[in-house]
Amino acid sequence: MSRIVLGVAGGIAAYKACLLLRLFTEAGHDVHVVPTANALSFVGETTWAALSGNVVHTSVFADTHEVPHVRLGREADLVVVAPATADLLARAASGRADDLLSSVLLTASCPVVMAPAMHTEMWLHPATQANVATLRSRGVVVLRPAEGRLTGADSGPGRLPEPEDIEASALACLADRDAALRMAAQDLAGQKVVVSAGGTREALDPVRFVGNSSSGLMGVALARAAVQRGADVTLVAANLAVEPPAGVGVVPVVSTSELAAAMHAHAPDADLVVMAAAPADFTPANPSGTKLKKSGDAGLVVEFTQTTDVLAGLAARRPDGQVVVGFAAETAVDEADLVRLGTEKLARKGCQLLVLNDVSGGAVFGAPDNRVLLLGASGLLGRAVGSKTSVAHAIVDAAQSLRER
Numbered sequence: 295m296s297r298i299v300l301g302v303a304g305g306i307a308a309y310k311a312c313l314l315l316r317l318f319t320e321a322g323h324d325v326h327v328v329p330t331a332n333a334l335s336f337v338g339e340t341t342w343a344a345l346s347g348n349v350v351h352t353s354v355f356a357d358t359h360e361v362p363h364v365r366l367g368r369e370a371d372l373v374v375v376a377p378a379t380a381d382l383l384a385r386a387a388s389g390r391a392d393d394l395l396s397s398v399l400l401t402a403s404c405p406v407v408m409a410p411a412m413h414t415e416m417w418l419h420p421a422t423q424a425n426v427a428t429l430r431s432r433g434v435v436v437l438r439p440a441e442g443r444l445t446g447a448d449s450g451p452g453r454l455p456e457p458e459d460i461e462a463s464a465l466a467c468l469a470d471r472d473a474a475l476r477m478a479a480q481d482l483a484g485q486k487v488v489v490s491a492g493g494t495r496e497a498l499d500p501v502r503f504v505g506n507s508s509s510g511l512m513g514v515a516l517a518r519a520a521v522q523r524g525a526d527v528t529l530v531a532a533n534l535a536v537e538p539p540a541g542v543g544v545v546p547v548v549s550t551s552e553l554a555a556a557m558h559a560h561a562p563d564a565d566l567v568v569m570a571a572a573p574a575d576f577t578p579a580n581p582s583g584t585k586l587k588k589s590g591d592a593g594l595v596v597e598f599t600q601t602t603d604v605l606a607g608l609a610a611r612r613p614d615g616q617v618v619v620g621f622a623a624e625t626a627v628d629e630a631d632l633v634r635l636g637t638e639k640l641a642r643k644g645c646q647l648l649v650l651n652d653v654s655g656g657a658v659f660g661a662p663d664n665r666v667l668l669l670g671a672s673g674l675l676g677r678a679v680g681s682k683t684s685v686a687h688a689i690v691d692a693a694q695s696l697r698e699r
Contacts, residue, residue, distance in 0.1 A: 296468055298325045299366055299402070301375035301395045302342075303382040304332020306445050307411040307454035311376050312337060314457040315345045321465070326351060326366060328395045330382070353394055366394075367401030372468045375399075377411030377454050378436075380422050386434075387425035405467040405474040407435045409460045414450030435467055435477045438521055440540035455540035462515065462539075463522055466683040473519075473687040480524030482690070487520040488564040489513050490557055490571035490604075492532035494550045498596065499582040506572050510534035512621075512664060513570035515682035517542050519690050520566070528564075530556045532571050550574050550601040561608055561616075566693050568619040569605045569645075577601050609644035617693045620645040623653045629667070636669045646670065646696050649689055668692045 298318055302311045308329075318325045327342040328351045342350045351366060367373070375382065375395070382395070386408070391397045399406065408429065416422060417439060426436045437460065440453040454460075467474035491513020495503040510531065518539035521527040527542040532553055538544050545560065547553045550573040561567045576598035586594065605620045612618050622639045626632035636650040650667040664685045668675040670692075678688035 296323050296371040297369055298323045298464075298468075299370040299373045299398060300325050300327045300346075301373065301378075301382075301398065302327060302329040302333040302337070303375060303377055303379040303395070304330050304335060305377045305379045305411050305454075306336060307377040308333050308336040310454050310457055312341060312345055314374070314376055314460055315342070317457055317461045319346065321461075324348070326370075328352075328366065328398055330393055330395050351394055364397075364401050367398040368403070370398075370402055370404050372404055372464060373398065373402045373406045374409070374460070374464045375407070376409040376457075376460055378408040379410075380412045380416045380419075383408065383410065383422060383425045383429065383436075387428040405435065405471060406433075407437065407460075407464045407467055407474075409437045409455055410439045410452070411454035412439075412452045413444055413448060414452045417452040430478045430480060433475060433478045435463070435474055435522070437463055438541035453540075456537060458537070459518065459539050462518060462681070462683040465681060466519070466687060469680055469684045470687060473684065476687070476691075477522050481694075482520055483524035485525045485565040486528075486563060487517075487525040487566045487568070488528045488530065488557065488560045489517045489520065489568045490530040490532065490553060491517065492534045493572040494532045494553055494574045495548055496550065496574045496577040496601070497581045498578050499584065499586045501585055504574060504576075504578065505533070506574065508532075508572035509536060510571075511536055511662070512682050512686070513568070514538060515686040516568050516570055516689060518683060519686040523690070525566075528560050530560065530571065532573075550577060550604065554602040554604045554607065557604055557608060558611070562611070562613065564616060565697065566617050566619070566690075567608055567612075568689070568693075569608065570619075570621050570649075571604075572621075572623065573604050574601055603643075605643045605645060609646075612644075615697065617647060617696050618645040619647045619649065619689065619693055621649045621651065623651045625654045626652050632667060633669065633674060636667065637673075640669055640671070647675075647689075647693055670696065 441451045442453045492510035493506040493508030495505040517529045521541040529542045579597040579599045624635045640648045648669040678685045
């Protein structure tokens, strides 16, 4: 069990921090909430205490014998501030210690994650951008805000990411300090990344389809890792079971042919292309234009044809300097058998990096965690185990190492 300090600044998005708090506690973490005085105008102390199961810390003058402004930061394994308002970012960047939360930020030696939320004009203001750059230069992870409906009728960048999105990035920082440092450093800034995610559907008739069990969680995690490390990310989304992460451009597709068209349209100028989607290998040769009806006890015979090999096509068209990453979901006897199957697929597809899953018994699909082998032309490059967001950072790291050779 890790000790998390959840700082809450004074913005209307403070209500979403209640949901984030619940996610942390349900994951088994010990969460201590430090709201600012303004935050308590939006969500009261009683709510934070009930949801966290802990005393709420609101002032440097409460329980002074415990020196809370020093103790909370020192004892934390992770500090998350959500929402982080423009005012809080400014005070943190300038090293102010004029309330309990800003004091905690000065004493914390653990990873610090801040999720901004404010109106678009405030987020884009040069002063705010300078404060964000200052915080990142000190190792603070400042997440990219979402784009969408703000307070009132306004819409634009500055919306607080969804709690599940914040939790995934925050816990990845908790699990891997190196990932936190790379997020803070924005090591993918200036790069374009194209990721596919989900499972395609091939129509039998207007209401039925042939599909697969891919939820899109791994592809979404890869898009999240890349965008929070500074990349310009396009997510080609095939029937996702989860919401896409904040800050990415989304191209929705349904079938394998649509997936192939979207990937080939967006991949040519990308630095990194990741085919995490699970495209159908076969599609009905003659889908019905009307709903198929039962006819007595007769069954249904469907003729299938092979679909486009999207990964092989991307690898064949790969420009110099681009890294193409493929995925292989295999059922293997053991690791040696899995590596053998992966080596054959890597040679057949022509990609630079292959992520190997053993999906025997339905493992991995829809699960929050993953266990993969990373395979390159030189053989087994490594292993990654953990949350899908943590595994995503390991995959991006492996791809980056291939780009830099």
